[in-house]
Amino acid sequence: MDKIRTTKGIERIPMENKNESQNFPPAAERTLQILDYFADDPSAKTLKTIADKLSIPLTSLYRIINCMQEYRYIVEDPKRPNYFKPGYKLSQFSNIISTERDLIKLARPFMEELARKSSQACQLCTLTESGICTIDQCLPHSGIIYITELGETLPVNVSASGKLLTALLPSKKQKSFLKRATRLFRQRTPNTIIDVEEFQKELDRIKKLRYGTDVEEYAVGIGCIAVPIHNANKEPIAAIGVTGPIEFYQNMNNFNTTLEDLLDISGKIEVLL
16 A cells, blocks of 8 residues: 655555545535534524524425434423424533543553553544544654544454454444445455455454454554453443554564553553543
8 A cells, every 4th residue: 555654754544535525415414504503502593593594495494403303403492482402412422522532531641651662653443333433643752653544434344443343342233333334345455354254253353352453454564453441331432552563563572562551551541431
């Protein structure tokens, strides 16, 4: 895979080409505009106020608001009929974001120390609807290292964290998740596993090990190790791992020492959660 070398000595893996089309479904775009409007001003509003502000036809707005009410994203103000305000369902997203921010804050000092000690990039990752996302990353101060973009969603089959968190999903959730996730599979290197049956065998192997690896599956010359972070209910909520030149991970002393460090760090973070 081609790599781009920056002026800071960092090799950044190019992201997949994104669809540049802006032909979004009108109803979806209008729904997001409504949510943005309430994010800026959460006070209760009439349909006419919303329609005038966002230039949405009242007939279309009526259907959208009905749908949002059904899913509890919008509720009618009990004290003022025909006035609408954000529903409790939106607070669930706030809780998710708050939890993620807490996790990043707790993990960051440990990640910085491990990046310094190992001279590898240290990443904190979570599953998305169909892939794996890097939510935080710490880089070492020296050497050429390999990084992905923060917030970038990758296929789980090219990520140590992605394979690990998929492997640890309960059986039914894993099956449902893989129906979506396998649609993103691409052959990025000769080592990338894209066959569904072979990938399931890889997940079964990782589940027994309780840690994940990437052996030049994301890009040639790159390796990675990742371990899970569990919440108070013993459910895996994220993975923490290190990434760098494959030669580092082919040295068993480096591999074992780094794995021990990762397990120690994940345990310390879990105590703090």
